[in-house]
Amino acid sequence: MPVPATTPATTRLHHCFSLLVLFFLLATSPLLARGPDPSLRIPLEPLGFQPLSAQFLLAGSSMLTLHYVDDKHLLLTFSTRRLMKRLPDDPPDDQDRHVEAVLLELPSGRILGHTEWRLHDHGQYLWSLGHGRFLLRIRDTLTTFAPLTNLHAGQPFRERPFIVTDRRIGAIMLSPDADLLIVESVERKPPTPTGFESTSAPSYASPVPAASQAPDPTPVLISLFRVSIPPGPGDEVGVHAAGMVRSRTPGRIPATADGYLAIIDQGRQTWAFDFNSYTGKTRQLSPFGSTCRPSPLFVSRSEFIAFGCHSGHSMQVIGAFNMRGEQMWEQSFVESYTAPSFVYAPSRGRFALSRILGHSDVNGLGSLVPEQLSGQSVIVFQTDSGRQILRVDCKPIQRAGQNFALSPDGMSLAIVHADAIEVYSLPPLTPTEQAAVKEAQVMAPEANDAPIRLSTTSAGSSATTESTDQPEQTQTPAATAAPQPPDNTAPSAATDSASPAPANSGTRESSGSVSATAPNPPAAEDAAPPPEERRKPPTLYNSPSDPPPATTTQPK
Numbered sequence: 001m002p003v004p005a006t007t008p009a010t011t012r013l014h015h016c017f018s019l020l021v022l023f024f025l026l027a028t029s030p031l032l033a034r035g036p037d038p039s040l041r042i043p044l045e046p047l048g049f050q051p052l053s054a055q056f057l058l059a060g061s062s063m064l065t066l067h068y069v070d071d072k073h074l075l076l077t078f079s080t081r082r083l084m085k086r087l088p089d090d091p092p093d094d095q096d097r098h099v100e101a102v103l104l105e106l107p108s109g110r111i112l113g114h115t116e117w118r119l120h121d122h123g124q125y126l127w128s129l130g131h132g133r134f135l136l137r138i139r140d141t142l143t144t145f146a147p148l149t150n151l152h153a154g155q156p157f158r159e160r161p162f163i164v165t166d167r168r169i170g171a172i173m174l175s176p177d178a179d180l181l182i183v184e185s186v187e188r189k190p191p192t193p194t195g196f197e198s199t200s201a202p203s204y205a206s207p208v209p210a211a212s213q214a215p216d217p218t219p220v221l222i223s224l225f226r227v228s229i230p231p232g233p234g235d236e237v238g239v240h241a242a243g244m245v246r247s248r249t250p251g252r253i254p255a256t257a258d259g260y261l262a263i264i265d266q267g268r269q270t271w272a273f274d275f276n277s278y279t280g281k282t283r284q285l286s287p288f289g290s291t292c293r294p295s296p297l298f299v300s301r302s303e304f305i306a307f308g309c310h311s312g313h314s315m316q317v318i319g320a321f322n323m324r325g326e327q328m329w330e331q332s333f334v335e336s337y338t339a340p341s342f343v344y345a346p347s348r349g350r351f352a353l354s355r356i357l358g359h360s361d362v363n364g365l366g367s368l369v370p371e372q373l374s375g376q377s378v379i380v381f382q383t384d385s386g387r388q389i390l391r392v393d394c395k396p397i398q399r400a401g402q403n404f405a406l407s408p409d410g411m412s413l414a415i416v417h418a419d420a421i422e423v424y425s426l427p428p429l430t431p432t433e434q435a436a437v438k439e440a441q442v443m444a445p446e447a448n449d450a451p452i453r454l455s456t457t458s459a460g461s462s463a464t465t466e467s468t469d470q471p472e473q474t475q476t477p478a479a480t481a482a483p484q485p486p487d488n489t490a491p492s493a494a495t496d497s498a499s500p501a502p503a504n505s506g507t508r509e510s511s512g513s514v515s516a517t518a519p520n521p522p523a524a525e526d527a528a529p530p531p532e533e534r535r536k537p538p539t540l541y542n543s544p545s546d547p548p549p550a551t552t553t554q555p556k
Contacts, residue, residue, distance in 0.1 A: 036390070037413075038422035042109040045101050045419060049078055056367040057398045061122035066416055069132050069147055071409045073106040073112070076421065077126060088272035094120040103147045103156055106423065113156035116508060121499045124400060130178040130408070133237050134232045135162065140169045141187075158445040160235060167221065170250050174227075176300050176344040178352075179217040180257040181225040181239065184250045187216075210278040218246035224452045226257055243452030253454070254296040254304065255393050258445040260454060261285075261304065273306070273322060288319055296321075300346035302444040303328075303383050307340075320386060323443045329386035329485040335374075338362045341401025348410025349431060354394065354401050365394075373397060377402045380413055380426060384436035389426055395419065468514070 052063045056079075058093045064078040082102045090096065119125055120139050122277040127135040133146050136159065143159035150158045167185035174181055215254035223243045228238040254261040259277040260398065266272050266287065271294050273285040288294055298304045302323045305313040312331065319330040344351045356362070357374045375393040381387065394415045404415040411425045429437065460555030472547060 006164070014093075032234055036392075036424065039425045040423040042104065042421040042423075043415070043419060044421065047076065047104075047111065048080070049076075050080055052079065052396060054370055054396065055398075057120065057396055058370070058373075059122075060399045062124045062126075062400045062402065063122075063398060064416060064494045065126050066405045066408050066414055067126070067128045067134070067402075068405050068407045068414065071407045071411070072106045074106060074274050074414060074421065075101065075134070075147060076104060077101045084118075090120075095122055096120055097122070099125065102155060103151070104421075111428065114188060115157040116388070120444060123401070124172070126402075127174055128178065129227060129237060132226050133229065133235070135172070135181075137169065137172065140165050140167065140188075140514065142169075142172075144235070144237045149233065149235040157215050158235070160237070162237065162239065163225075170220070171253060175256045176298055176346050177257070179227050180242075181227050182255070183223045183225070184247075184251055185221050185223070210502070218248055220250050222246040222247055222454075225256075226449065228478070242449075243454070245454045252295075252297065254298060255452075256298050256299060256301055256445075257456075258447060263294060263296065265293070267374065271308075273304075273321065275445065277445055279446075283323060283325070283445070285323070285325045286321050288321075288327065290317065297342070299342070299344055299351045299383055299438060300349070300444075302440045303349075305351075305378075320383060322384075323445060328384055331386055335377075336361045337377075338368070339399045339401065343404065343406040345406045345408060345410030346410065347437070347439060349433060350380060350389070350406065350410040350426075351383060352378055352380045352404060352406045352413060354404055356397055356399060364514075366554060368395075368399065376403075378413070378415060380406065382433055384433065386438065390424055392422075394422060412497070412543060 016019060027495075028257055054064055061083055065076070069075050070108045077099050080098045084098065099117045099119055101115050101117065102111055104110070104111055108169050117136070119126075123137075125137045129135055129144065132148050135142055136143050136145060142163040143158050144162045145157050147156040163183070165183075165185060166188065168188045169183060170183040173184075174182070185483045192199050221282075222241045222327060223241065223303045224245075225239050225244045230236050230238055259275050262274040262276055264272040264274060268291055269291050270287050272287045273296060275283040275285055277283075288306055288308060289310075292309040292313045292315065294306040296304050296306040296307040300318075303319055305320050308317045308319065310317050314336075315328065316333045318333070321345055322328055333355075336356075336358040338358065339354075339356045342351055353377060356368070356376050358372050359374050360372065362368065362372055375387065376397040377391060378394060379391045380389040382389060388412060392413070392415055395417050404413065406413055411426050411428070413426060415422050415424075
């Protein structure tokens with residue numbers, strides 16, 4: 001019987017084919033494996049969710065949000081399309097839309113309550129204050145609500161007045177524990193006439209000729225408030241003004257309710273951080289090697305991370321630091337990314353980082369298109385060690401973030417993926433991690449309620465220095481509002497020229513007024529979606545061409 005013979009040519013062919021199969025499997029395995037399976041999926045369609053415009057999502061519009069109310073309840077909000085009733089006094093530059101809010105029970109996914117808000121722009125509108133409280137922005141009025149507290153009364157979305165200002169709010173930031181609120185605002189400007197306004201449109205005073213207007217060197221007003229949750233069963237949120245400062249531009253301030261970070265250039269691509277307490281004390285912290293000015297961010301009262309560069313100005317390096325003056329770890333990102341965003345669980349020493357990943361370099365791109373992007377990745381980190389606990393993807397990609405949430409106890413992560421909310425269980429803390437969380441709490445600076453004054457010239461010579469085993473600084477840093485980069489490119493190293501204001505400067509400001517009580521926003525009405533042709537990059541300022549300003553806000 002003839003026996004098949006294997007010729008050298010056939011052997012080579014089989015070998016090449018095997019190599020091709022192996023290469024294909026290696027190349028596609030990251031695409032085929034999303035990571036672990038979720039422990040819970042809640043379909044979005046029964047909740048009334050409608051597909052969202054990719055152009056709005058990639059432009060930075062806040063189109064949906066996902067937050068934990070507590071460890072067993074989620075709050076989902078999303079833009080809806082429906083007929084919209086015209087408001088007679090609506091400014092011509094408004095971009096009105098309706099947003100649906102749904103309170104969900106876990107793990108059943110049962111709807112416990114829902115409401116609808118009419119918003120007037122595409123900027124961020126919702127923030128978690130912790131303890132089941134939320135901050136809602138409608139135009140330049142801030143209110144709070146506590147869904148679970150008021151659920152028994154059938155009014156889970158009942159709003160309480162919080163802050164109102166006659167300036168235009170440009171940005172709102174919270175410390176990881178949500179006990180420090182930073183509001184950046186600019187003076188409100190009338191919309192530029194287009195020549196197409198109807199005769200019923202509101203009239204504005206004629207602007208002063210440009211020649212007679214001196215440019216404001218510090219148009220951004222940064223207002224700082226201490227936030228507290230009073231004990232008891234109520235839904236109140238305490239707030240009082242802690243300080244004001246003016247700035248040339250808006251930006252992220254690395255601060256907590258205890259103090260703020262200053263960045264010191266020590267030369268030779270070495271930077272250091274100082275923690276300046278509002279009581280006047282200074283802690284000299286760890287140096288950080290970076291070829292660009294680092295961008296720090298607190299993840300708890302006693303720990304912060306900083307983005308930096310190892311070459312050029314692409315922020316591909318992330319380091320973690322504590323108040324003992326130690327750099328706990330450092331990691332590098334391989335993928336090109338943009339639009340980093342965060343959520344925190346300080347009680348478990350964890351935080352989650354979201355990044356939009358690109359097939360090629362997406363650094364500094366003002367606009368994104370789907371073809372440039374490979375996905376939105378969310379990583380949960382253990383703060384003390386840098387251990388990556390979980391890595392999953394969100395879909396659709398939302399440049400503004402807020403489509404993922406970390407539970408207050410740090411034991412689960414929820415994301416919006418495709419047609420469902422997916423909930424992932426996270427592993428319990430190891431004994432070593434539990435000890436690290438307790439140690440971080442001990443390292444936290446002493447709490448204080450001193451007025452917040454951010455010096456932008458030099459640290460006062462009378463400041464007391466704590467724990468100083470660091471090299472001598474070559475420059476005393478300013479407490480600058482470091483620009484928050486919209487991507488992973490290095491922010492500008494220019495410092496803000498700001499003038500501190502007293503903590504209790506009253507409810508009147510030279511460029512605007514602020515009231516402690518805010519009227520309830522108008523009730524939501526049936527509405528239609530904004531015209532497709534009006535897709536502009538979202539901004540809370542007067543217009544994209546305005547200088548990036550700061551906030552005017554004052555407490556009750």
